[in-house]
Amino acid sequence: MTDAPALPAALAEPTARVRAGWTSLLFLANIGLWLGIYAPIQVLLPNQAELLDSAHKEFVFGLVTGIGALVALVVNPVIGMLSDRTCSRFGRRHPWTVAAMAVSAAGLGVLATAGSVAVMTLGWCLVQAGLNALLATLMSAVPDRVPVAQRAEIGGYVGIAQMLGTVLGALLVTELVTTLAGGYLACAVVVVVLAGVFVLRTPDAALPREWRPPGRPHKMLKTLWVSPRRHPDFAWAWACHFMINLGNALGTLYLLFFLKNSVHYLDPDAGLLIMMGCYGVALIVGAAATGKLSDRSGRRKPYVLASSAVMALAALILVVWQTWTAALVASPLLGVGFGAYQAVAIAILTQVLPAAKDRAKDLGVVNIANSLPQVVAPALATVILANIGGYPTLFAASAIATLVAGVFVTRVRAVR
Helix, strand or coil: CCCCCCCCCCCCCCCCCCCHHHHHHHHHHHHHHHHHHHHHHHHHHHHHHHHHCHHHHHHHHHHHHHHHHHHHHHHHHHHHHHHHCCCCCCCCCHHHHHHHHHHHHHHHHHHHCCCCHHHHHHHHHHHHHHHHHHHHHHHHHHHHHCCHHHHHHHHHHHHHHHHHHHHHHHHHHHHHCCCHHHHHHHHHHHHHHHHHHHHHHCCCCCCCHHHCCCCCHHHHHHCCCCCCCCCHHHHHHHHHHHHHHHHHHHHHCCHHHHHHHHHCCCCHHHHHHHHHHHHHHHHHHHHHHHHHHHHHHCCCHHHHHHHHHHHHHHHHHHHHCCCHHHHHHHHHHHHHHHHHHHHHHHHHHHHCCCCHHHHHHHHHHHHHHHHHHHHHHHHHHHHHHHHCCCHHHHHHHHHHHHHHHHHHHCCCCCCC
16 A cells, blocks of 8 residues: 655645744734725725715715625635645745735725725725735735644734734824825835735745646635535634624724714824724733733633623723723723734634635635625614614624624634
8 A cells, every 4th residue: 555645835734833033024914914904994994985975974984895895705715715726836825915915005096096986996995805815815824834833822913913003004094194195005005015025035835736626717616615514613613703803893993983973082083093002002912912821721712702701891881981981991901802812713713724725715714704794894883873872782783793702612612
């Protein structure tokens, strides 16, 4: 009996711990990615919506972000699937990272010159397509390169990068570059530079052609479906991830309008920056501590349960009190809870992936749980704010979503 051929490096389970240099470059690339997403969502898009149609700014903002999120739903798993099958001598992921940089920069350029809601929507769709392709390749780098015993630690750094991207993005477009067009172009520069350095300075194992998964395009699309019956742990982990992100989206998407219309804060842009600063410091603490503790203990679920409870508490504070003081209390609670979740989320999600040959595709399906809330949350928020109790009900919905996530994670059997 002959031995089975050894898996190529692109498909083998990593065993060597990644070093600080590789981690730092992934960290910086993720900062650029999330800055490119959240600086527009938190500041630039709401201000542009108000500039184009002040009477219907909430509707315009929800429309643009909702359509953009639909694009993200499609792009993320499709690019993941295509990268799994890419046999370029430059690797499976890096060629798609370069394409993603170009598309997202083009979209930010369109937004910088948008004079109508239609052009604004087109620009944001391009940004979402590019940045979600980038998300697919960067997230795949974790199971491609990081051993299981180190994944919560690396997940913590990715979570911190998401926070820093959010905070630095708000700082960039409110304090350093104060024009709308300049803000978009500055975001484009940051995305291209940080993702470009990652491509140039990190290895990406090439997939031998004989190991490429077979299938024509229409058959490949069928592989996007991951059966919950055959892979229940993947399904429950996906559902948990979706609900956490839905709760986070409901609690954060409309913060600028919340400060303007409910808290009546005199300088809402500055107020948002202060809130994100409090959120960010707490997120660093939550992610850094939780990642290492989880890796040492080998346990994941207790940290998800704790994070969902803390995030729900943050939202419930804003249900009861719509004041600036309450916002300052809720921000760090939300940050420490979401940071703790982000640290263990990548570890859980990569441990329940169905097959190594489909890592990026399956993580693309996971990333739908990041993008779909961006479609659902604006639709729900528009109805809630107009008809069902306003901001208190919106934050109550956020709390319920995060608590449901905690219930779902208890059903995952493959991790402790």
